[in-house]
Amino acid sequence: MSHLTLKAVRKSYGSVEVIKGIDLAIKAKEFVVFVGPSGCGKSTLLRMIAGLEHISDGDLEIGGKRMNDVDPSKRGIAMVFQSYALYPHMTVRENMGFALRFAGVAKDQIARQVAEAARILALEPLLDRVPKELSGGQRQRVAIGRAIVRNPEVFLFDEPLSNLDAELRVHMRIEIARLHKELQTTMIYVTHDQVEAMTLADTIVVLRDGLVEQVGKPLELYDDPANQFVAGFIGSPRMNFMAAKVVEAGAGTVTVALTKQGNAHVTLPLTASPAIGSDVTLGVRPEHFGLAGAGDADLAVDVDVAEHLGATSYLYANTGTGEQLIIEREELRNETGKENLTVSVRAANSYLFDNSGQRLR
Template identity: 55%
Template sequence: MAHLHLKDIRKSFGSAEIIRGIDLDIADGEFVVFVGPSGCGKSTLLRLIAGLEDISGGALSIGERVVNDVAASARGVAMVFQSYALYPHLTVRENMAFGLKVRKVPRAERERAVAGAADLLKLDSLLDRYPRQLSGGQRQRVAIGRAIVAEPQVFLFDEPLSNLDAELRVHMRSEIADLHQRVSTTMIYVTHDQVEAMTLADKIVVLRDGRIEQVGTPRQLYEAPANVFVAQFIGSPKMNVLDIATAQPLAAAATPPAAATRCGIRPDHLHLAGEAMPGLPGTVALAEYLGAETLLHVRLASGDICLALDRAAQAPRIGSNVVLACGPEHLHFFDAEGEALRER
């Protein structure tokens, strides 16, 4: 295992700066998720850590060693890609042992390593099959097994579940979380899916345009987002962000800071109140039935659409007039630049 220290890490392709000065510490044994929209630089940052791209500026340390000029094969990291990258002409056993064979690890040692990883990942009965004979989830487990046998200090995952269907993604998420508990190795995981980030991470790094917007636990990012971008990126459905004048019927009870120009309210913190009660009046424009709850799209007088999760057995119909209410402790205030104002 190893801790990582990134100091002012930069990456440019020609005149285009992709990573713009990243400072980050990752503790030994921590599960860290890089998350952000497409093009934010999360996969590039992972490739810089892996040694698959050259660092343009700054210093990257794994353990006590600066590895800027260390070859990928000598960094003590193992990477699992979005594509399984398995050799179709090799069996599961041979795919998992391939890296060790290239490094001329003795056969007996290779077999012990493969057997241990296969037991850990429940691949014992599949060792003599070829990739074409496996399901997508099984292929991904083989790719993870190939990384495990290398006994890396750091595991790197680059959107490993993107090619799987929704049900299998949920299953594989739990397997990866369980794997981390058992091997206790530092893991860095890249995804664009904030649900994956929230369910897997000890710590989430939210990226935008090659910069870090916020670092924190899933709870910290959900309950105390640093800015509007994080507030709306973390959480599903996303946070409502309204002009302070529009939100005044709710915000007045919380005494918003003088610098506040916008007010944020998570859909799960809104509830329906009686028409005579204080709150945001509006009309139901769409009702999405989700089983245990209904996601209401409520059109306010300002024209804004406000999302609210209604858990009543009978949700209001489209076209119904409703009033949305929220406790003042659940309001988030932002200034003109979109930065969070903590004093409430």
């Protein structure tokens, strides 16, 4: 299986630069997910790897070979799109084998490769059906099977689950993870859904405005975000952010006052020494709030809405000063909303960001 390398890759449309110099190394057999908000450049980057978009500058290498000017059909890749794009008049068997037949592959070899892909994807009972006789999930599996029969070095997925309902998306995520484990092929997957990214990826690449914000394993990004953007993007519900001001710094600790929370003080263990009086942002994940008195600073909040999901509950609250908080607590499943509550912030589980959004460590 092939490794893939991007070296200072850029993409411009006229004077507008959408990919602004990306360096990335993807290992052979790795499952890498490009994630980010709409317009961040993730699909454009995938299409550049596929050869569907010209690379304005920099180099793309697959298996150590420069691919910038190589025809897409000769790059050893297969792409699965958001749209199934199946031929409506062809059976599942014919749809999966079409590219091979078009390439002049022998009929017996096509039959073997289609049969193997059907086995992997549990499509054997459906081989003689046409697309209109299939569910959305079955159609997506056929689209994936059409890619598998080509035995590519690299699989590319461009938001393949966007057209499916919530339950089917969960099922197909599991199917794709299982597929990667069985095929042991390099896979690059694009999504705006960070839950998909966390579920599927060996490595996540977080993109924003054509640049890489952070690369790492899913839980590394969750536990150790490089900046406020990554901290807010990775995690569902997102991290809470509260305005703060530095009131003391030194000797390995920084004390901040939460300026919209009655100046409650939180002292964090940090090597960085931001200037006294500088504005910063304190980040707290929903699950890291404690009950009153259990942490380093208590906050009085008004619960607007309580979302009970069975094993856990999310409380959507405000502090009366415009800051909205999401609090996850198993112990608070009896809250119904429109209630007053006191929660605590634990310094050991908090994050601090400067006014540019960079993490203070």
